[in-house]
Every structure is written in C-alpha cells, then in structure tokens.
Amino acid sequence: MIAVVRGIGACVPPKVVTNEHIAGVLDVDTQWIFQRTGIKSRRVVDGDISTLDLAVKAGARAIESSALHSIDLVLVATTSPERLCPAVAPEVANTLGLRGVAAYDISAACSGFVYGLATAKSYIECGIAETILLIGSEAFTKFVNTTDPDTYPIFGDGAGALVIQKGDTGEPGAIGGFDLGSDGALSDALCTPAGGARQRVRDSAGKCAQPADYYLSMEGGTVYENAVARMADSAAAALEKNKMDITKINWMIGHQANIRILQTVAYTLNFPEEKIASNIIDHGNTLAASIPLLLNDYTQRGLLKPGDNLLVSAFGAGFSWGSTVISWPALSSLPKEWD
Structure with a gap:
C-alpha cells in the first residue's frame, strides 16, 4: 500500500499588489524589489477574505479534480490561522460538508505542506486513513508589517490542495520517502515575537510588547544561508532515500521564497536551471500554500506530464525543512481564480 496523489486545486484572492505599489509605500525602487526577490506582484487578501475562505475553495476544487468525495481526514498547513484556538481545519471540513471527519492544523511555516505530505503518507500507509484532503492555506499578509522593507515585498496569499489516497506500488502519483x-x-531569526504564550501583551520581565512585535521579523542573511544549505542537503538526502538520481528528476518543486535561493540550490545539486519550477514572479512567498499553488499552476499550464519525477523541497521558520520525490499522475485542474 502506498500514498498517491488523486486530485489538485488552488485559490488566490482577487486583489493584486504590484511592486510599484510597495515601492511607493516603502520609498524604494521597483527593480530593487525584483532583483532581490524575483517577485513582481502578489495576490493579497482584502475585506473579509481569510485563510478559511481560501482553504475551502482550494479544497473543493481538489475534491472535484479527484472525483472522490469520501474524505477521512482534513489537514490544513498554515502559518496564518483564523484564531490561536481552535484550529481552522475542522471549520474547513464542516464548510465542505465533511462533518464528523478528523481534521487538524499543521504548523511548520513554509515547510508545512511538505510536513503535511509526510503526515498524509504515514496515515495512509499505516491504515489509519484511506483518503486525505491536504491543504496549504495562507492569509499571511495580515501578519506582515507594511513599513518593513525586509518582509513587506516578499509575501502573498493563497491556497493549494491535494487529495491523497491509498494506491498500489508503481502507480502514478506515488509519494516517496522523506527527509x-x-x-x-535559530528560531528567533524568523519569527513573530508577540501574540503567543511567551509574550501576549508583556514579556516575562513585564516589558510591554511593541506594535511591531506582533508582525514577522526576519534576519535575512541568516535565513538565506540556512535555506540554501538545508534545502540542498535535504533534497540530496531525499534523492538517496528514494534511490533516485538527480538526472532522473524532471522538475524541482521548491518552496517559492526567493528565486536566488532556488537557483543556488539547483546549482549546488548540479541541476539544470531551466528545470526549476517557479511562479514566484506573480505570487511571492505564500508560505505553506507555495508548493501546492506551484503544482496547480504547472498542471494548468500542461508543464507537468504524467510520469514526471518531481523533487519537492521546502525550508521555513523554526527553522524547519523537508524534501521528498513524487511521481506525477495525470490530473485535471480547475482555475485558481477566486470566482
């Protein structure tokens, strides 16, 4: 018994924020943003749209793509929960009409979807569940300080989802072993200092949290160096665990944090740059939604062929990281647009 991908779906909010807008807010040059990140625009939530709404739309589309409506478990990987308590996954399941099924959130920042893949694979292959809806959903721009040039240009919002089901050895869609x-x-290098139990309103010394403490802070150099090293090492380890040579990989599906990170990881692995899958230019960093959104985009564009071997790798706050290999199946995908 193995875990295989059966369906895919995605959703992005309708509002587009361009580099021109951000450059005006921060008083920086648009080319400075693009050259530093590889991003030109991103989708952001507006009005009442939230993590729940994006997750529901992406999940519904993945279920429709799979033509499977009997779901045993709903997993939502997110760094931007609706509330600290409870998890959003039960609400997602209920809204999708999956009342009574097991549902919970996974919190591993930008690595969350890869951790979710490992969780889904484990549940299926040990017989706890047969069909799982795995969603990565983020409205993280609500947690980003719009006066911070280190973080404001980077992030976008969206959701992507896969339906994963038990299958047979050798079947297309197989999810391989993990690193x-x-x-x-290094957890302080990429974190939101206040809002949790460590610092709700005051810290342990009685000092009041500042408004900026409720938004993401980042030590860019530390994050960049560790992202490159950890993703490259993890990807190589996953290849070894799956007895797969890098020359047999058709696409590198890396977390979309920064195009230069992806290029450097590929160079380290001696992997052709033209086989780096990327949509960061018009999505930005969508954290746990990044990888499924990318998979959906490349499926929509016909770039992922049945039988393609995908090297999937992510790195995020924590620090956390993970990699695996997927043999891509024949899938249909609906548009990712909000309506």
Whole structure:
C-alpha cells in the first residue's frame, strides 16, 4: 500500500499588489524589489477574505479534480490561522460538508505542506486513513508589517490542495520517502515575537510588547544561508532515500521564497536551471500554500506530464525543512481564480 496523489486545486484572492505599489509605500525602487526577490506582484487578501475562505475553495476544487468525495481526514498547513484556538481545519471540513471527519492544523511555516505530505503518507500507509484532503492555506499578509522593507515585498496569499489516497506500488502519483529536519536554535531569526504564550501583551520581565512585535521579523542573511544549505542537503538526502538520481528528476518543486535561493540550490545539486519550477514572479512567498499553488499552476499550464519525477523541497521558520520525490499522475485542474 502506498500514498498517491488523486486530485489538485488552488485559490488566490482577487486583489493584486504590484511592486510599484510597495515601492511607493516603502520609498524604494521597483527593480530593487525584483532583483532581490524575483517577485513582481502578489495576490493579497482584502475585506473579509481569510485563510478559511481560501482553504475551502482550494479544497473543493481538489475534491472535484479527484472525483472522490469520501474524505477521512482534513489537514490544513498554515502559518496564518483564523484564531490561536481552535484550529481552522475542522471549520474547513464542516464548510465542505465533511462533518464528523478528523481534521487538524499543521504548523511548520513554509515547510508545512511538505510536513503535511509526510503526515498524509504515514496515515495512509499505516491504515489509519484511506483518503486525505491536504491543504496549504495562507492569509499571511495580515501578519506582515507594511513599513518593513525586509518582509513587506516578499509575501502573498493563497491556497493549494491535494487529495491523497491509498494506491498500489508503481502507480502514478506515488509519494516517496522523506527527509525532514529542524534547528530550533535559530528560531528567533524568523519569527513573530508577540501574540503567543511567551509574550501576549508583556514579556516575562513585564516589558510591554511593541506594535511591531506582533508582525514577522526576519534576519535575512541568516535565513538565506540556512535555506540554501538545508534545502540542498535535504533534497540530496531525499534523492538517496528514494534511490533516485538527480538526472532522473524532471522538475524541482521548491518552496517559492526567493528565486536566488532556488537557483543556488539547483546549482549546488548540479541541476539544470531551466528545470526549476517557479511562479514566484506573480505570487511571492505564500508560505505553506507555495508548493501546492506551484503544482496547480504547472498542471494548468500542461508543464507537468504524467510520469514526471518531481523533487519537492521546502525550508521555513523554526527553522524547519523537508524534501521528498513524487511521481506525477495525470490530473485535471480547475482555475485558481477566486470566482
């Protein structure tokens, strides 16, 4: 028994924020943003649109793509929950008409969807569940400080989802073995300092949290260096675990944080740059939604062929990272647009 991908779906909010807008807010040059990140625009939530809404639309489309409506478990990977408590996954399941099924959130930042893939594979292959809806959904721009030039240009919102089901060995869509890891010693390099139990309103010394403490802070150099090293090492480890040579990989599906990170990881692995899948130019970093959104885009464009071997790798806050290999199946995909 193995875990295989059966369906895919995605959703992005309608509002587009361009580099020109951000450059005007921050008083920086648009080319500075693009050259630093590889991003020209991103979708952002507006009005009442939230993580739940994006997740529901992406999940519904994945279910429709799979033609499977008996779901045993709903997993939502997110860094922008609706509330600290409860998890959003039960609400997603209920809204989709999946009342009574097991549902919970996964919090591993930008690595969340890869961790979700590992969780889904484990549940299926040990017989706990037969069909799982895995969603990565983010409205993270609500947690980004619009006065911070280190973080404001980077992030966008959206959701992507896969339906994963038990299958037979050798079947297209098979999810391979994983390499997963973390380094909590560097957790402060990419974090939201306030809002949790450590610092709700005041810290342990009685000092009041500042408004900026409720938004993401980032030590860019530390994040960049570790992202390159950890993704490259993890991807190589996943290839070894799956007895797969890099020359047999058709596409590198890396977390869309920064185009230069992806290029450097590919160079380290001696992987052709033209086989780096990327949609960061018009999505930005959508955290846990990044990888399924990318898979959906490339499916829509006909770039992922049945039987293609995909090297999937992510790195995020925590620090956390993970990689795997997927043999891509024949899938149909609906448009990702909000309506």
